[in-house]
Amino acid sequence: MPDVPDRAADVAAAVLAHPDIARLDGGPFGTVASYRPGRRRLLGVRIGAGDEPVELAVVVRLGTPLPQLAEELGAVVRGVLGPVPVEVTFSDVVSAPGPAAARPGGDRPDP
Structure with a gap:
């Protein structure tokens, strides 16, 4: 199984392949993230341990009702x-895709 x-x-x-998703986001305080090698974070996805939920934080395009999109x-x-x-945050x-849409997960190094 992959790590x-x-x-x-x-x-x-x-x-990100979903047409209503503009980009991933770190959520409140940037806590929705997965850590990757090299002290890099993948913002917007947190896979919980054990029976904890998978957390997503997303910026969506205007259109689909949010409960349906969740x-x-x-x-x-x-x-x-x-x-x-x-769990989805x-x-x-947004009304149209922005330039950040091309940056999957908003990778960036930790401070």
Whole structure:
């Protein structure tokens, strides 16, 4: 089975493929993140340990009702990881894709 950073990257790619997702976000205080080799973080996806839920924080495009979008994103995550609980934080809603949409997960080094 792939390790957590690989699985988090797979989840990030699948979530970003959803047409209503503009980008991933770190959520409140940047806490929705997975740690990767080289002290890098993948913002927007946190895979919990044990029975903790997978957490997503996303910026969405205006359109789909948020409860419906949360269900769709849960299904996307379960398509990658199997039957897991999923919590979604909608960090912002935008009317059009921004330049940050091309940066999956907002990788950046920790301070």
